[in-house]
Amino acid sequence: MIDRVTAIAVNTFREAIRDRILVLFMAFALLMMASSTILSLLTVGSELKIVTDLGLAALALFGTVIAIFIGIILVHKEVEKRTIYAVLAKPVPRWQFLVGKYFGLMMTLAVVVGLMALFYLALVWWKSGSFPSHLLPAVMLSYVELSIITSVALVFSSFTTPMLAALFTVAVYVVGHLSWAFSTLLDFVPGTVARILVGTLYYTLPDLETFNVRSRVVHELPVSGGYLLDALGYAAAYTIGMLVLAALLFRRRDLT
Amino acid sequence: MPILRFDGVAKSLPYGFWLRHKPVLHDVSLSVEPGEIYGFLGPNGAGKTTSMKCLLGLLTPDRGTIEIFGRNGSEPAARQKLGYLPEQPYFYPHLTGRELVDYFGRLFGVPRATRLQRTAVLLERVGMAASADLPIKQYSKGMLQRIGLAQALINDPELVILDEPMSGLDPIGRREIKDIILELKEKGTTVFFSSHILGDAEVLCDRVGLLFEGRILTESSVQGLLEERVQYWDAACEGVPDNALNGFVHRTQQGGCLHFRFDDVAQLDRWVDAVREVGGRIVQVAPHRVTLEEHFRCNSAGSAARRGASLFVETPAPLRANRRRPADRSRRLPKRHER
Amino acid sequence: MSRKESWRTVGLWFLLLVCLGGWVMPQVSIDYRRARWSQPEALLLLPTGQYLDVASLGFQTALADTLYLWSIQYYGHHRSQEGRRHLWRIFDVITDLDPRYQDAYLTGALIMAVDMGDAEMAIRLLDKGAEENPTDWIYLMEAGHYAWIALDDYRRAADYFDRALQLPGTPRLLRRVRAGMAELSGDRQAALALWVDVHGQAVANGDEQIEAAAWQHVYDLKIELDLEDLHAAIERFRRDRARPPRVLDALRSQGYLVSLPSSPTGEPYTYDQVTGTVRDPREGSSRASR
Numbered sequence: 001m002i003d004r005v006t007a008i009a010v011n012t013f014r015e016a017i018r019d020r021i022l023v024l025f026m027a028f029a030l031l032m033m034a035s036s037t038i039l040s041l042l043t044v045g046s047e048l049k050i051v052t053d054l055g056l057a058a059l060a061l062f063g064t065v066i067a068i069f070i071g072i073i074l075v076h077k078e079v080e081k082r083t084i085y086a087v088l089a090k091p092v093p094r095w096q097f098l099v100g101k102y103f104g105l106m107m108t109l110a111v112v113v114g115l116m117a118l119f120y121l122a123l124v125w126w127k128s129g130s131f132p133s134h135l136l137p138a139v140m141l142s143y144v145e146l147s148i149i150t151s152v153a154l155v156f157s158s159f160t161t162p163m164l165a166a167l168f169t170v171a172v173y174v175v176g177h178l179s180w181a182f183s184t185l186l187d188f189v190p191g192t193v194a195r196i197l198v199g200t201l202y203y204t205l206p207d208l209e210t211f212n213v214r215s216r217v218v219h220e221l222p223v224s225g226g227y228l229l230d231a232l233g234y235a236a237a238y239t240i241g242m243l244v245l246a247a248l249l250f251r252r253r254d255l256t
Numbered sequence: 257m258p259i260l261r262f263d264g265v266a267k268s269l270p271y272g273f274w275l276r277h278k279p280v281l282h283d284v285s286l287s288v289e290p291g292e293i294y295g296f297l298g299p300n301g302a303g304k305t306t307s308m309k310c311l312l313g314l315l316t317p318d319r320g321t322i323e324i325f326g327r328n329g330s331e332p333a334a335r336q337k338l339g340y341l342p343e344q345p346y347f348y349p350h351l352t353g354r355e356l357v358d359y360f361g362r363l364f365g366v367p368r369a370t371r372l373q374r375t376a377v378l379l380e381r382v383g384m385a386a387s388a389d390l391p392i393k394q395y396s397k398g399m400l401q402r403i404g405l406a407q408a409l410i411n412d413p414e415l416v417i418l419d420e421p422m423s424g425l426d427p428i429g430r431r432e433i434k435d436i437i438l439e440l441k442e443k444g445t446t447v448f449f450s451s452h453i454l455g456d457a458e459v460l461c462d463r464v465g466l467l468f469e470g471r472i473l474t475e476s477s478v479q480g481l482l483e484e485r486v487q488y489w490d491a492a493c494e495g496v497p498d499n500a501l502n503g504f505v506h507r508t509q510q511g512g513c514l515h516f517r518f519d520d521v522a523q524l525d526r527w528v529d530a531v532r533e534v535g536g537r538i539v540q541v542a543p544h545r546v547t548l549e550e551h552f553r554c555n556s557a558g559s560a561a562r563r564g565a566s567l568f569v570e571t572p573a574p575l576r577a578n579r580r581r582p583a584d585r586s587r588r589l590p591k592r593h594e595r
Numbered sequence: 596m597s598r599k600e601s602w603r604t605v606g607l608w609f610l611l612l613v614c615l616g617g618w619v620m621p622q623v624s625i626d627y628r629r630a631r632w633s634q635p636e637a638l639l640l641l642p643t644g645q646y647l648d649v650a651s652l653g654f655q656t657a658l659a660d661t662l663y664l665w666s667i668q669y670y671g672h673h674r675s676q677e678g679r680r681h682l683w684r685i686f687d688v689i690t691d692l693d694p695r696y697q698d699a700y701l702t703g704a705l706i707m708a709v710d711m712g713d714a715e716m717a718i719r720l721l722d723k724g725a726e727e728n729p730t731d732w733i734y735l736m737e738a739g740h741y742a743w744i745a746l747d748d749y750r751r752a753a754d755y756f757d758r759a760l761q762l763p764g765t766p767r768l769l770r771r772v773r774a775g776m777a778e779l780s781g782d783r784q785a786a787l788a789l790w791v792d793v794h795g796q797a798v799a800n801g802d803e804q805i806e807a808a809a810w811q812h813v814y815d816l817k818i819e820l821d822l823e824d825l826h827a828a829i830e831r832f833r834r835d836r837a838r839p840p841r842v843l844d845a846l847r848s849q850g851y852l853v854s855l856p857s858s859p860t861g862e863p864y865t866y867d868q869v870t871g872t873v874r875d876p877r878e879g880s881s882r883a884s885r
Contacts (some may be wrong), residue, residue, distance in 0.1 A: 237617030
């Protein structure tokens with residue numbers, strides 16, 4: 001079982017990493033980071049802040065775009081191009097295919113985000129003169145956030161068309177970042193039914209703001225270890241949950 | 257015990273904007289015995305690929321059961337000794353052929369050493385050794401088919417499922433695939449392949465099943481069919497003096513070459529003797545066999561036969577399926593396994 | 596579906612539930628931790644409106660909406676001094692992003708004046724609104740309102756109301772408010788003129804209730820002013836002649852008044868030459884006794 005999942009993961013990774021489109025996305029991200037140094041010439045004083053802010057933003061933004069893109073396109077391509085037929089005609093249970101695919105995607109994202117992060121940290125290091133270790137939690141949590149987004153993308157692509165899947169995933173991404181609205185709504189809405197509804201949404205949709213500590217770290221405010229642990233635990237449970245859901249949706253699906 | 261058995265399999269698939277379900281397979285029952293080459297024949301749109309998808313667990317049948325090696329086909333483990341070549345295979349474009357075959361070997365849990373050795377042998381066997389390390393996106397259609405065949409055999413399967421293995425190939429390619437199929441049979445492997453071309457089946461199959469509009473029309477042995485079914489003989493000779501063969505009606509003359517057509521073997525025998533006598537040289541003697549199609553047309557009576565005759569005339573599938581036929585039941589000919 | 600398959604499905608759903616529990620627990624913990632991060636830190640990081648204007652890539656109004664929604668939730672909960680420090684900035688940014696965002700100005704001013712007790716800040720925000728929306732009277736009226744209610748600065752309020760009244764579409768009420776403001780600020784002459792104006796309009800519009808109320812104001816003010824004038828003239832007369840005039844008309848003929856006023860209904864004021872006091876002709880003896 002482990003061997004099959006690993007094989008699928010490695011294969012997904014290979015397939016993704018050799019795709020030129022990924023290089024293109026990364027080039028854009030690096031360009032955005034690099035251009036922040038040029039942009040910082042326009043300001044007075046807060047040069048370093050602009051480089052730090054824009055770089056983290058580029059990291060998160062392009063990470064998300066790439067995650068949604070490969071999470072949906074790579075899975076869909078398997079069905080569209082019928083490569084999945086050959087895979088599932090082997091003694092491979094469908095859930096193993098999904099899990100393998102997921103880990104392959106996460107491997108790809110690890111490389112992509114890793115490269116972007118290296119470039120980013122080097123840039124800030126060069127600008128500030130000291131290693132920006134305070135930024136590491138933000139970079140790490142960005143990647144953890146991507147693990148959730150990818151799992152959500154996998155759920156959607158396990159039962160719908162890539163266009164809709166992308167749309168739904170983007171919607172979840174946006175709503176996931178507006179989770180504070182749900183929690184405040186929870187205090188205001190009248191009626192038990194409405195409260196249960198809002199509460200359900202609040203606790204079932206991913207709270208992606210958890211992984212956004214950007215505005216803290218750029219001002220060198222601490223992010224406690226306990227918080228990081230909670231965030232990791234949250235992401236792990238959420239991801240596994242989404243994989244289970246994807247498996248449930250995918251197991252009986254007719255691959256026409 | 258059959259190695260593969262379909263029993264009353266029915267399947268509807270959604271189509272159109274509203275995803276209404278349209279029956280594709282009505283009632284498919286067939287059985288494949290170990291060691292035989294089974295031709296799964298039918299026109300485009302008859303449900304061959306759908307049947308194969310059901311067999312591979314890609315689709316879940318609405319009704320009926322499929323057994324592979326005596327196990328339920330929906331269990332992944334049932335596919336351990338099964339090789340599958342998809343129709344018009346398309347594989348991960350950024351992998352090399354070798355990586356692909358190796359990857360599929362891993363999915364079967366073939367140990368590394370065996371895998372490496374078998375991959376090399378298979379790539380050699382399908383004639384892909386030279387281009388094994390090129391990315392698949394550079395492969396031609398024929399190369400894809402070959403690499404597809406190599407991956408289907410990586411687990412040393414006892415049952416090989418080939419979906420339209422010969423479509424889109426040039427004559428040489430078809431020849432090679434046929435050779436490989438026959439070779440598999442020699443090794444005792446069971447081959448189940450689909451085709452819409454009858455000629456393939458005639459040459460290869462031990463038995464065939466004819467699928468039409470989601471139903472098995474007939475299941476029979478090819479060997480029995482082939483024997484007495486030579487319709488006529490085409491023969492040609494050269495180097496015979498003029499008027500030497502006046503007793504025979506020759507059809508055409510090309511240069512010094514005379515072409516004849518004979519309806520029975522006795523006549524042919526006499527002609528051969530005559531040519532020899534006058535010192536001529538026989539250039540060609542070719543039996544013209546009735547194709548499965550013609551056979552089917554001749555042997556079946558009634559409306560079902562006529563329906564069957566139009567079997568291989570390409571008609572858009574949905575059009576045909578939407579038509580209601582009162583005489584539906586009469587088309588169901590007795591099936592072999594219904595004992 | 597076979598029995599085994601069904602059990603597997605049940606198992607998977609159960610696993611999903613376990614995962615749900617697995618992520619809700621840390622979320623509760625995270626919520627707790629984040630609540631203690633306190634929002635003002637986040638507010639501290641709110642960029643300036645001009646920056647956001649550019650950064651929002653054309654979605655300024657949507658961004659303004661989002662910030663607005665967030666801020667009213669926030670100030671629904673936090674009435675600390677910490678929050679107060681950022682109050683101006685938040686609404687400044689929102690209205691920078693969307694300078695025509697009426698609700699943001701009004702609600703912002705309300706939070707500033709009522710919840711945080713800083714009417715000056717509220718007026719400052721409304722000033723900005725008036726500046727950005729020079730044809731809209733609501734900001735001036737609201738600013739006048741806060742100057743009146745919260746600051747008791749009637750002159751300032753009157754000033755705002757005057758400016759508002761010059762704009763089209765002001766509600767009729769505003770004229771009355773303005774007149775009241777004049778009265779409160781002690782500018783009774785102006786108040787009288789304003790009430791006469793209100794009265795005239797009420798007559799023209801046939802609004803009897805307002806007409807009656809305005810008339811009451813006009814009546815009281817006119818009499819109050821007239822009596823003051825008359826008493827002042829009488830006092831001057833008394834200083835010169837050591838006695839009050841015998842008849843009121845003497846004030847005019849001796850040059851102490853340009854003309855002799857009469858009550859709003861046109862009746863002459865009654866004069867008591869012994870005490871030297873003037874009275875409203877309609878009034879009973881009670882008022883004369885003062």
